[in-house]
Structure formats: structure tokens, C-alpha cells
Amino acid sequence: MxxxxxxxxxxxxxxxxxxxxxxxxxxxxxxxxxxxxxxxxxxxxxxxxxxxxxxxxxxxxxxxxxxxxxxxxxxxxxxxxxxxxxxxxxxxxxxxxxxxxxxxxxxxxxxxxxxxxxxxxxxxxxxxxxxxTAAMGCCSYSGIPLTHRQVSRGFTVITAHSQKDTHQINWQALVELQHSLVFYMGLNRAEQIAAQLMRHGMAASTPIAIISQGTTPNQSQLITSLAQLPEQLAKHALPSPALIVVGDVVTYHHQIHNTLLRDIEYYL
Incomplete structure (x- = not known):
């Protein structure tokens, strides 16, 4: 440099x-x-x-x-x-x-x-x-439609860059939106994000995806639920940068397979 x-x-x-x-x-x-x-x-x-x-x-x-x-x-x-x-x-x-x-x-x-x-x-x-932007690119490559009229009224992007930011987020409002939620810069706080969403009323079974190094040849992702996230993160270390997606739209990744990334590694 x-x-x-x-x-x-x-x-x-x-x-x-x-x-x-x-x-x-x-x-x-x-x-x-x-x-x-x-x-x-x-x-x-x-x-x-x-x-x-x-x-x-x-x-x-x-x-x-x-x-x-x-x-x-x-x-x-x-x-x-x-x-x-x-x-x-x-x-x-x-x-x-x-x-x-x-x-x-x-x-x-x-x-x-x-x-x-x-x-x-x-x-x-x-x-x-x-x-x-990463939300659109990473989700498209992962077969996750950010909006689907049967399950999502819209999507909201949030930064979780610092510990201070996560405390300032209006978690109750996010839960009530019924939006797909996309967190930027939140890999180190993924467990806290899941815990806050559940604490404010989001179902523990809600799907969550963490997409690592999205749209690159090194893309990998973890697909699980809010409740199971800590256990899965302990098993699978994901490198940054990573994007966190929360909501029922995540389930469509099982049905939509983007042929641009045939060999992508999934963690279930």
C-alpha cells in the first residue's frame, strides 16, 4: 500500500x-x-x-x-x-x-x-x-429473495458496526415491521442480534442466514434459526466480511439455486 x-x-x-x-x-x-x-x-x-x-x-x-x-x-x-x-x-x-x-x-x-x-x-x-449493495448482491447469489409477497412486506438494512450501535437499535420496531432484516458489519455480534430479536418477540424458529464473502469464489453461508445460531456458530467459523439476513425469505434458498455459484458451501 x-x-x-x-x-x-x-x-x-x-x-x-x-x-x-x-x-x-x-x-x-x-x-x-x-x-x-x-x-x-x-x-x-x-x-x-x-x-x-x-x-x-x-x-x-x-x-x-x-x-x-x-x-x-x-x-x-x-x-x-x-x-x-x-x-x-x-x-x-x-x-x-x-x-x-x-x-x-x-x-x-x-x-x-x-x-x-x-x-x-x-x-x-x-x-x-x-x-x-451487499444486501442485494449477496442475497441474490444465495437464492434469497429479499422480498416475496407471501412472507415479506419489505426489507430493512441496519448497521451493527459497534456495540454501541446494537444498543441504539429499536428492536421492537424491527420485529413489528414484518420485514426481511439485513445487518451489515455484524458478524462479531450475530449472537447478540439473534438474542435481541427473540427478546423482543421474534419467533425462535425464524430463519437466519450469515453470508460470508458474498459473490466471490470464497462465498459460504450458514443457514439456521435464531435459537440454533450460537450452536452453529460454535461449529462453523465464517470469515468476514459477512452479511446477516433474518426472516422467512431465507427458507427460499433451499428452492432457488443460483447457478452462478454451483459449488457454494452451505452449513445447515
Whole structure:
């Protein structure tokens, strides 16, 4: 990874005009990139990319571009949001075409809104290219329809990034919604999520799926119930990133087999 050096913005030449494009890279499979996203990558002078951008997509970066990894990892190496903002500003003010590449969609738990507002405040041109978010990509590859008119009125996505977040969630409201529930960044708190849902009235038999490294060749998943989740997690360690899906729509994965992933490993 390239080292990160920030110049004071006051010393940068403001007469140059660059631009920033916030780009969604999708959930991992490079073929899920949109044409517009790929064009932005290939046209960039500078690419600032997250750790969730798959190696297969990183391999598509043009050799002449300056690529910098600016990802965040739980309890690991991370780049602060302030540093990322300053890098975006620095390279745009130097007249560069900057591709800010994010896993999934930039506006769904990708901090794209924060970065877009920061760029607006500094009069930097900014374009936003949506990507397939993990909830849609991972569930589709797993044969789980997020909505099915017989069992789900809709779906709700929630972040469980920190312990503090899980305590702030309105669990009662989630249970009463009768929605499929999708938790991002919650692998380390999966048992707590299941316990809270049951504590607030969700049936212990409700199906739950944990999809690990979705849409990639390493995708695997655990399919069980809320009550059986702790026992199954003790038997099967799943690597991150992982997505948690709760609701009766999970049962359809037994009936819908996505031929894109014939050899996917299931845990029952």
C-alpha cells in the first residue's frame, strides 16, 4: 500500500480544477461492476479504494493510475475519514481525476454522503456512481429473495458496526415491521442480534442466514434459526466480511439455486 502524505491545503494551487467520482464497486464479483463504474476506474488519475474492493477489481486498475488503499478494518489497520477527505481534496485541487472506489454502494454505509458534502463545501466537482449493495448482491447469489409477497412486506438494512450501535437499535420496531432484516458489519455480534430479536418477540424458529464473502469464489453461508445460531456458530467459523439476513425469505434458498455459484458451501 502506498504511504499517505497530506500537504496543507493552503499551499495547494487552487487554479487547477480536478474532479472526484464516488464509485460503488459492488459486493465483490468484478462482473457486477456497472459500465459507468468501470469507465471511471479506467479514466482515473488517482484511485482511493477501500479494503472491501475485491482483488479482482483492484487488478483492473490501469497501470498509470496512482492507487492508494484507504480502507477501514475493525480493530485493524485503518485510514481516518479526515485523512480520506484531505486526500480527495488534495488530488482534486492538483487537477487530478479522482476515483473514490467503495465496496457496494457509496451511499449505503459507505460514508459517501459525508465525502460528497465535504467536497461540496470545498467547491470540488463530484459525481456519484451507484453500485450493487451487499444486501442485494449477496442475497441474490444465495437464492434469497429479499422480498416475496407471501412472507415479506419489505426489507430493512441496519448497521451493527459497534456495540454501541446494537444498543441504539429499536428492536421492537424491527420485529413489528414484518420485514426481511439485513445487518451489515455484524458478524462479531450475530449472537447478540439473534438474542435481541427473540427478546423482543421474534419467533425462535425464524430463519437466519450469515453470508460470508458474498459473490466471490470464497462465498459460504450458514443457514439456521435464531435459537440454533450460537450452536452453529460454535461449529462453523465464517470469515468476514459477512452479511446477516433474518426472516422467512431465507427458507427460499433451499428452492432457488443460483447457478452462478454451483459449488457454494452451505452449513445447515
Amino acid at each position: 502506498d504511504s499517505v502524505t497530506i500537504q496543507p491545503t493552503s499551499t495547494l494551487p487552487h487554479y487547477l480544477h480536478g474532479s472526484v467520482t464516488l464509485v460503488g464497486a459492488g459486493p465483490g464479483d468484478p462482473e457486477l461492476l456497472t459500465v459507468k463504474a468501470l469507465n471511471s476506474i479506467l479514466d482515473a488519475d488517482v484511485i482511493l479504494y477501500d479494503f472491501l474492493v475485491s482483488p479482482e477489481i483492484v487488478a483492473l486498475f490501469p497501470k498509470q493510475s496512482h492507487a492508494i488503499a484507504v480502507g477501514k478494518r475493525c480493530n485493524g489497520q485503518s485510514t481516518s475519514q479526515q485523512t480520506i477527505n484531505e486526500l480527495l481534496l488534495q488530488y482534486a485541487q492538483l487537477g487530478k481525476k479522482v476515483c473514490r472506489l467503495k465496496g457496494g454502494d457509496p451511499f449505503i454505509f459507505g460514508r459517501g454522503g459525508e465525502e460528497a458534502l465535504f467536497l461540496e463545501q470545498h467547491n470540488i466537482q463530484c459525481a456519484i456512481i451507484p453500485g450493487i
